[in-house]
Amino acid sequence: MQELIRSQVKPEIQVFANAEALTQAAAAEFVQQAHQAIQARGRFTIALSGGSTPKSLYALLATQPWRNQIPWNQIHFFWGDERHVPPSDPSNNFRMTQEQLLFQVPIPQENVYRIKAENPDAKAAAAEYEQDLRQFFQLQEHQFPRFDLVLLGMGANGHTASLFPGTDAVHEQTRLVVAPWVEELNSYRITLTPPVINNAVEILFFVTGAEKATTLKAVLEGQYQPDRLPAQIISPTQGRVMWMIDQAAAHLLET
Numbered sequence: 676m677q678e679l680i681r682s683q684v685k686p687e688i689q690v691f692a693n694a695e696a697l698t699q700a701a702a703a704e705f706v707q708q709a710h711q712a713i714q715a716r717g718r719f720t721i722a723l724s725g726g727s728t729p730k731s732l733y734a735l736l737a738t739q740p741w742r743n744q745i746p747w748n749q750i751h752f753f754w755g756d757e758r759h760v761p762p763s764d765p766s767n768n769f770r771m772t773q774e775q776l777l778f779q780v781p782i783p784q785e786n787v788y789r790i791k792a793e794n795p796d797a798k799a800a801a802a803e804y805e806q807d808l809r810q811f812f813q814l815q816e817h818q819f820p821r822f823d824l825v826l827l828g829m830g831a832n833g834h835t836a837s838l839f840p841g842t843d844a845v846h847e848q849t850r851l852v853v854a855p856w857v858e859e860l861n862s863y864r865i866t867l868t869p870p871v872i873n874n875a876v877e878i879l880f881f882v883t884g885a886e887k888a889t890t891l892k893a894v895l896e897g898q899y900q901p902d903r904l905p906a907q908i909i910s911p912t913q914g915r916v917m918w919m920i921d922q923a924a925a926h927l928l929e930t
C-alpha cells in the first residue's frame with residue numbers, strides 16, 4: 676500500500692553542476708509556470724519556502740532578464756512554512772522574501788499573504804492562516820487549496836516545509852495549516868500540511884550541498900518511512916513533482 680502511494684506520481688529529477696545553475700533553471704521554471712497558470716486561470720498562486728536556495732532564487736527573480744518577464748500583479752504569494760518569530764526577526768521566512776524579492780519588484784501589497792507568526796500562540800497563527808487560505812481559495816469544508824506551485828527545501832534531517840521527523844504534522848490529513856512543536860529546535864513552526872502540498876499543480880524541491888546527499892538518497896531511493904524522512908510524505912496522486920538538485924547533493928543517487 677505504501678509503495679503504491681509512493682508510485683502515484685513519479686518525481687522528475689534534474690541534476691545541476693552547481694547551485695548557481697540550479698537557481699537559473701528554477702527561475703526559468705518559475706516564469707514558465709507563472710505564464711501557464713495565468714493563461715489558464717488568470718492568476719498564479721505560489722507557496723514560497725524558506726532556506727538558502729530559495730533565497731538565491733528570489734534575489735535572481737528580482738533581476739533582469741527575469742524581472743521583466745514576470746507579470747507581478749497577477750501573482751499571489753503565500754508561504755509553505757514559517758518560524759514562530761515576528762517579521763522583525765532575521766530568521767522569519769517572510770522577512771527574507773521581502774528583502775530579496777517583494778521590496779524589489781512591483782507586487783501589489785494585497786497579493787501577499789504572510790503567516791502572522793508574531794502571534795504568541797503558534798496554533799492560533801496556524802488557524803488564522805488556514806482561514807486566510809479558505810477565504811482566498813473559496814473552499815468548502817473538506818476541500819484543499821490547489822496552489823499552482825509549491826516550493827520546498829529539504830533539511831539534512833529529511834524535513835520539508837516544517838514537517839519535522841517524529842511530529843504529528845507529517846500525518847495530518849484534515850487541517851490545512853498546523854503548528855507542530857519541534858523538539859530539536861525547541862520551538863513551534865507553522866506549516867502547510869501534506870494534503871495541501873500534495874494537492875498542488877506542481878511541487879518543486881530544491882536540494883543543494885553534500886551534507887544532504889545521504890538523506891536525499893534515503894528519501895528518493897530508500898525504504899518508505901516518512902516519520903523519519905518527512906519529505907517522503909510529499910507524494911501526490913496528480914500534478915508534477917520535480918527535484919532540482921546540485922551535483923554535490925545528487926552524487927549518491929543511482930539515477
Ligand SMILES: O=C1O[C@H](COP(=O)(O)O)[C@@H](O)[C@H](O)[C@H]1O
Pocket residue numbers: 723724725726727728755756826827828829830831834835836837
Ligand atoms: O522546505 C523547506 O526546507 C527548508 C530546508 O532548508 P535549507 O536551508 O536546508 O535549504 C526549511 O528549513 C524551510 O523552512 C522550508 O521551507
